[in-house]
Amino acid sequence: MGGESVLNTTIADLARITGLAKSTISGILNGKTGFSEKTRKKVMQLAQEHGYIPNEIAKGLSSRSTKSIGLIIKDITNPFYNHITKGVQEVAIEHGYTVFLCSSGENQELEIDHIEAMVRKRVDGLVIVPLLEEVSFDHIFDLKRKRMPFVTLGQIPGLSCDTFEFDDYDGGCQVTQHLISKGHERIGFVCGLKTSKASKQRLTGFLDTMKQHGLVPDEALIFKETGSMAEAQEIGRRLAASDDRPTALICFDDVIAIGVIKAFMAAGLNVPNDMSVIGFDDIDTTAFPLSSVSIPTYEAGKAMGTRLFDRIFQRDDSDFRYVKYDLKLVERASVKNLFSP
Amino acid sequence: MGGESVLNTTIADLARITGLAKSTISGILNGKTGFSEKTRKKVMQLAQEHGYIPNEIAKGLSSRSTKSIGLIIKDITNPFYNHITKGVQEVAIEHGYTVFLCSSGENQELEIDHIEAMVRKRVDGLVIVPLLEEVSFDHIFDLKRKRMPFVTLGQIPGLSCDTFEFDDYDGGCQVTQHLISKGHERIGFVCGLKTSKASKQRLTGFLDTMKQHGLVPDEALIFKETGSMAEAQEIGRRLAASDDRPTALICFDDVIAIGVIKAFMAAGLNVPNDMSVIGFDDIDTTAFPLSSVSIPTYEAGKAMGTRLFDRIFQRDDSDFRYVKYDLKLVERASVKNLFSP
DNA sequence: TTGTATGCGTTATCAA
DNA sequence: TTGATAACGCATACAA
Secondary structure, three states, X not given: OOOOOOXXXXXXXXXXXXXXOHHHHHHHHOOOOOOOHHHHHHHHHHHHHOOOOOOHHHHHHHHOOOOEEEEEEOOOOOHHHHHHHHHHHHHHHHOOOEEEEEEOOOOHHHHHHHHHHHHHOOOOEEEEOOOOOOOOOHHHHHHHHOOOOEEEEOOOOXXXXXXXXEOHHHHXXXXXXXXXXXXXXXXXXEOOOOOOHHHHHHHHHHHHHHHHOOOOOOHHHEEOOOOOHHHHXXXXXXXXHOOOOOOEEEEOOHHXXXXXXXXXXXXXXXXXXXXXXXXXXXXXXXXXXXEEEEOOHHHHHHHHHHXXXXXXXXXXXXXXXXXXXXXXXXXXXXXXXXXXX | OOOOOOOOOOHHHHHHHHOOOHHHHHHHHOOOOOOOHHHHHHHHHHHHHOOOOOOHHXXXXXXXXXXXXXXXXXXXXXXXXXXXXXXHHHHHHHOOOEEEEEEOOOOHHXXXXXXXXXXXXXXXXXXXXXXXXOOOOHHHHHHHHOOOOEXXXXXXXXXXXXXXXXXXXXXXXXXXXXXXXXXXXXEEEEOOOOOOHHHHHHHHHHHHHHXXXXXXXXXXXEEOOOOOHHHHHHHHHHHHHOOOOOOEEEEOOHHHHHHHHHHHHHOOOOOOOOOEEEEEEOOOOOOOOOEEEEOOHHHHHHHHHHHHHHHHXXXXXXXXXXXXXXXXXXXXXXXXXXXXX
């Protein structure tokens, strides 16, 4: 099963046809020097004529490099990961590499399966966005033991490897600070999934900043776990129906914020007049003036790819890199200034 | 370069350790019958202990099946393709396959490069969303000649293969019909890229429907080519500044529609009061009540994946399948009814 | 400048 | 029930 496709011409074929040795063909095809111009021309032309396409599987077996890397993300449909993916992809292409895209769907078992599949496929390296909370990391440590080059988005406790991170704690502080500066004191917070470290850190930033200002958050306004826009809409509906709403709501990401806003619109309520909303990711496919924290996902994707290829090519095992990106609040019109009537 | 990672234990290793032959180890590991329970146990346990992970590159060379497929899309960051990708991915995973994701960025050369890379990698099959207008198809015909299993989204002239399509012409008719029924007569149309057949067909649907109603579209309101949200915003700005705006604007996709709406908002104008807007794709990450044509991208992704695997496993060698999906207008609040004050 | 031989990790075909 | 041996397509060290 599987195969059956028409045989591509192989180096052996070309050797037979030209009467040359396989090694000669191979050398010429790979641009090595030390061949007469005459045979080189002959080989090149024949390869052209026969539509020779090198078999990278065979190449990979013998050269121990598959010219492919794996990218493990959490959710294909989230713009956040789209931009990470785009960045990684572009770097890969520059190096003549191809990328296996795997989405864990925020499911640790799937993440583990995907990573194992990648090592079975003998990729040359891996960019991983792992689940980071309430999970184990054995599979990542295994990777290091196998000396598989990889970089992660988000720091794994106790593991030294190339790590990239966003300053989510500071992001949580920034939005809270911003809301407070606009006169908000009763502020709600919608968390992401409990496997998300980013969510936890943004929440901590929120909590700490509230405290610094002598404000105490209402437990009832902290939504512990939200995994989809549908769930966000449900939260929005509950809030819209409540007579004890917060004046502002911080959402783990823009997808959640949009869900909440949709529910408000459907209920005939207005953002920010009936409640202010602020999100994270600054996604650009929302025609709503949502204030949001901009995250350099594309840059991070590029940087992770670049770093991975450094490791793949010049395997210096020392000196793991740690990069933390700043987040930046982008003010739009979804936050009401309670000081100005 | 490339390799150098710590040697994984191989079948040969296990053979040496157990004193058995490689073929025995291989057979047992692959669940073949005809081995004594004793040796089977011994081998399985040893493989476990040594963390044996099969080398699928070697497996691929010998078995001629790489357990991977390629997916060629146009744009990673567009939700339309995210859902296609998600559908294809899920089917691949069900079959224990992995997918190479390639984005052509609407660039034919890149599309060709990617496809060639996929055959170099000897993928078992391909799902392709090709450029369809103003381009050549030699590389796709080549694929067929090589007997590489593949399915396409969008029909390629003169090529019989498994093809999936959306009824874009009808979609164009639907939106136009809808606008006309709301009293619009002066309607603009923003095209996508000129390599997009979907764009061309939606435009034709628009033109034909206008004609049927005795309406003649203003050439100046047909924007021939738009490749990004930035360009859409520019169009929106021009329209916003114009004193001769259409009453309604059909946009090739929601991303373009959102660009236009953003520009209108920035200019202090309102959709639909100052102009109605309607899009395609019905993307859900917009908190604006955009009327849009819903497209079953996820279903199509699943169907294309499913069909591809049928071909790969030759479970089905019958005639090529052609599927055309219906599109469905979803009314929201971005279209003004000119009949009701 | 070109050819020979061997190996990469697996599967598969025969024998034993 | 198990074991040699030869592919698979290519790279490479070494010979010629």
